[in-house]
Amino acid sequence: MSSSRRQYPFHLIESKWQQTWEQQQAFRAFNPNDEIPANHPFAVRHNLSGKVAATQLPPKFYILDMFPYPSGAGLHVGHPEGYTATDILARYRRAVGYNVLHPMGWDSFGLPAEQYAVKTGQHPRVTTEANIANFTRQIKSLGFSYDWSREIATTDVEYFKWTQWIFLKLYNSWFNPETNKAESVETIEFPSDCTTEDAKRAYRDAKRLAYVSEAPVNWCPELGTVLANEEVIDGKSEVGGFPVIRKPMRQWMLRITAYAEKLLADLDTIDWSDSLKEMQRNWIGRSEGAEVDFYVIPSGYIGKPEAIRTLYEQLLNNRSTLLEDSLQKVKVFTTRPDTLFGATYLVISPEHKLAPQITTNDRRIEVTRYTEFATTKSDLERTELAKEKTGVFSGGYALNPVNGEVVQIWIADYVLASYGTGAIMAVPAHDERDFEFARKFKLPIKPVVRPVYGDNFMLELPGDGPNPNYDELEERYFLHPELYYGQTLPFVMQGINGRSRNLEISLDGNSTAEAKKKITAWLEARGLGKKTINYKLRDWLFSRQRYWGEPFPIVWKKGPDGQSYHEALPESSLPLLPPTLEDYKPTAGGEPPLARAKDWLNLPDGSVRETNTMPQWAGSCWYYLRYTDAKNAQAFVGKEVDNYWMASNGKAAGVDLYVGGTEHAVLHLLYARFWHKVLFDLGYVSTPEPFYKLVNQGLILGEDGQKMSKSRGNVVNPDDVLVEYGADAFRLYEMFMGPLQDTKPWNTKGVEGVYRFLGRVWRLFVDEKSETAFEQAETTAEPSQRGELLDLILLDGGITDQHATPAQLKALHACIKKVTEDLDGMRFNTAISAMMVFINEAMTWQTKPLSVMKPFLQLLAPFAPHVAEELWARLHATFGQVATSLAYAPWPKYDAALLVESEIEIPVQVNGKFRDVIKVAVDADNATIEAAAKVAEKAQPFLAGKAIKKVIIVPKKMVNLIVG
């Protein structure tokens, strides 16, 4: 293909306009009170200059791309898909009259640069900067209208200074349940028994939004670091796919769970796709239910039913503090308290803190063996071996609080320590997991919920016949479960309770919803349980054992009692830089690499620095805020600036449009929302949500329909495409492939198609002879002089300043309408096809009026800005007009009156089948249409000899003749 003739001299045009834009700073966005140069195209368009207050600026539009990690591999064609879409919209919004903020930057902390450093000793900053330079070159070559004056990298010292500053805010805050928001830890009130400074400190430290935990974590030996739950997929690391094991370690955690409810509820206020919201909802995993107390029966009572009966009655009726204190209780969480009468055993997780106490001596050896087996299992083993349930009887028993029944307490790893209370009541008749476990270990199954008659599918046994006696069936169902559960699954859906009564309360006959309410109220009244909400969401594991990340502004000190405790560095000490190292590996003792720098590590006062660093997500949690005020040295973002760019703009609040890949559906997007909400609570930002509208671009597959990857050898490099077809064709093709959100395969032939389209546009505007002359001159010219050769190309003589014909105006205005509406709906592919339709028609015109050709270039400009600018400039020059910057020229409006036809074609159907088309006046009445339809030529064979029974006319749409 490279041997073929260029469709048009994009190689000269594109670099020319990219330089022009850069010199003009054409896409610089102005903050309130910025000094706006009078000759800047934005100032010219809006008639502004000098310092302009927020109220005098045009309305803002903040349109954001997910910033990339600058990898060594460079850009692939997936990156520019979203970037092109946002660039088109940014350019469109500028033309419509908004003050557009459209920035770009780098998520530049990350593992690959560090791994390279471990291997070669080259500082990660050097690698990172080289990669950023390459990414910048590639992105700039696509002609995106970013405001590069706001470029940031998370690895910039001036940037991560503020990342550390935000961490200090998290550290120094707690979530006050009374006010339902984050506040300074100064507002914590200490309980009366908290008297010493040590006790107060411990109390406060346990409340902070950033806290230290000793919990078991996901340790990846290969990567030498811990990972967040979200970074572990099927027991393997998301990065690299290495095995991950559970290991208790001291780690920093962020209390995102405090925001579970807000993160969930506020999804309703933002414009994200249903699937994305659903992913976040699932991840947060809210479930309503009840916590119920099961008292553990002291071993002395076992085998003495009367004594147990008495104990139960005491608990129920005159529970004393004394009794309460002397008994252990297992707190369970259930979403189905209505099935409490069907609870036939308890299960606690192997890590449950009561496990050793509940276990009886005769069972201890077996229990210990099992517990060790279960807790050392890696997550990988847990998921892979999940098929078969395992567990062991503890030897202990508990009382079912609703009926005093004695139930066994089992230990099994199908109950997770980290969810709910780490213990469950098992209702095998109505829960698949419990059912499976009960069958394996021969535990009792007691049905207490039956299906609703009518949609019932399980009450009937073979031979029950067509008209079963439901009373009989119900009795058999509840009293003889063995008849049913041998052949069916447990009944896990909602239904009607039965066999669910004690002396005080009966759920029999109640629906599941009623029964839940009733039993929960009873439990609460009796002090045996309470309504509870649980979340799957866990706190965010925030520390990594790495070098190339933000160091924590934290030091460790030793108290008088020898206990070490942490303390924050003052804000004035920020930024805290990482030390210089020769060797980036973890220490021999397994300490993070920062521990190698002894000078850095140990402070003169004897305190020791925290050696963990923050995860890569930290920097991306707030970069969108920094863009609004990238150079602010006093604050992470200025109040007035935040108010202008992030505050409510009509309906939207926050970033108006955010485009990126689905891979960040629950990680980045949840973390960023969380930080934003904390900053909002603390009064630093003006909106509760960061991103109003969010769109995920679809994946671009290789030409073979497979995911692009180096190993498959199907990666398309944008650089190669650009050399061949130019940036405008590349942009156009990325958008023409199909809907932005869809997954779609790359097809180089498709690029040629849009490239040809641009060629037709070009030839519509320029004189062919002059272009031939240009091409000949170019073959002999020095490369440095080629730019000037463009002047040899002349405008086509058919373009004149004359009145347009109605047909020409119609073609233009139909195009304006379609492109405008499609841009508003982000339907780029159909907008492009509308422009193709226009060009196909314009190719047939003898004359090309300026008044039609100019607006068309404006429509084309957001998609193919280089060629549009070039032709725009030529049009103006040729007709002696001053060329205003196309980027800021007001968007054309369509005139609906020009689109009205005098005569229209209407399809004629006979009995709903299309038969012919009739031409009628646009304002023809129904009688006229009916008459025309009845004589439509091609409809005659279907009308012959039949009576017309009914005529359906949809004005301007169709006519349907119904014959008998």
Added chain:
RNA sequence: GCCGGUGUGGCGAAAUGGCAGACGCACAGGACUUAAAAUCCUGGGACUAUAAAAAGUCGUGCGGGUUCAAGUCCCGCCACCGGCACCA
């Protein structure tokens, strides 16, 4: 298993319940050319029929339904993609 999404020509796709396949790719034929490339013009869902045309029948994953009329709405399936997955 659960949740979300998608199924339309050889391919990417388009269609407020109203002429299915716009636009583009690939393909075929033609014009220009010594020739090719590029460009321009024309054609095209399948089937039946025909010398050719006119024409007809069928057709949007499958099976039902609503409607004068269904790719579009409803019910029940199937397949593929993405996410979650012992979360009680």
